Amino acid sequence: MSELTALFRKRIGVAGDEPITWDSLPDVLDQMAKTIPFENFGIIHNRINDINERNLIQKIMFNREGGLCYELNSLLYLVLIENGLDAVLTRGVVYNHASRQYMSLGRTHVTILIAHQGETYLADTGFGGNLPLTPVPLSGETVSSRNGQFRVRHRLTEHGDYTFEMKLKHKDTDWRIGYAFDSKCPASGLSELNEIQTIIAGHEESPFNKNRLITRLTDSGNVTLTDQTFTVWREGLVTKEEMNREKFSERLHRFFEMED
Structure with a gap:
């Protein structure tokens, strides 16, 4: 088992030295959601570093901090590909329910797409409390976890060809759009995510650069x-x-x- 996977398993409290597999992914997602927080302290306190494997390991593993979507999903992506899963990062545009429109920040949400047995799934551990805790197929099928019901619908928008939607347990009575994304436009690499970090840190409409x-x-x-x-x-x-x-x-x- 590699150092990254060993550190990751230790950080989220999953014992053993077996590889992380498709079958174990729901448990990994659940443990990660409980142990690694979604937080913006680095942005607020101007502790901003390049998004790369070394810095993610230092921040989340050794410093035991959390992060925003471009950090949490990037870390999980690195673990998944190291364990032989067919994963890519992609960018999305978050839907603002108060204004009933997609946010003007652009494609600043980062999520993961995983190909498995001829089908593509979304995995997201960087969307605050709105986490599906299990892979969500792009087929439109509804999946359930202890956090609610989730689906990915094929819906053409100016921001892509799919929308991630949720009905959170105890909170939602109707389906809500989380974000739109383009399944055909994966991120070119972690370095691309520095653009997102710059927008989140500096844009006047960013929800993450004002308060902790x-x-x-x-x-x-x-x-x-x-x-x-x-x-x-x-x-x-x-x-x-x-x-x-x-x-x-x-x-x-x-x-x-x-x-x-």
Whole structure:
């Protein structure tokens, strides 16, 4: 087993030295969602480095931080291809439900496409609390996990040929579009994702360059911490608490094992 896979398994708490396979992927996705948070601290504190394997390992494995989509899905992509899975990265445009239109930032979401036994699947571990926790086929079939129901529909838009859609458990009563993506336009490599990082860090409409945000799934729901609030979803029940600096630091350490 390679160093990358060994470090990854240790980081997400999956014991053993077996390769990561298609059959074990749902367990890997679930463990990753619970242990590696989606967070923007690097952007907020201007700790921005090139997106490459060495820097991802340092940040997420050794520093035990999380990251945004272009970091989390890039790390998973590297692990998948190292373990013999046929994966590529692709870029998408997130749908803004408040304005009922796709965001003007462009193709700043990064996701993974995996070819398996003649079919293509989407895997995403970098979409906040909206994670399917299992590969989603591009055939349109609905798949279910403990986080809800998910599907990928063939839908032509100006941003691609498919949309990722979700109906989150305890949160959604109707299907919601997450993002659109182009299945025929894979990213050329990790270096391409530096463009996304630049936009996320500097664009005035970026949702990630203004206030701190960190979230991860739990066995019973998810926890989300911002500078203003700490929100816990547990079996469909939500509690929200206002934050000050002292409370923020305490919740960050207790629930995310990170320091302010």
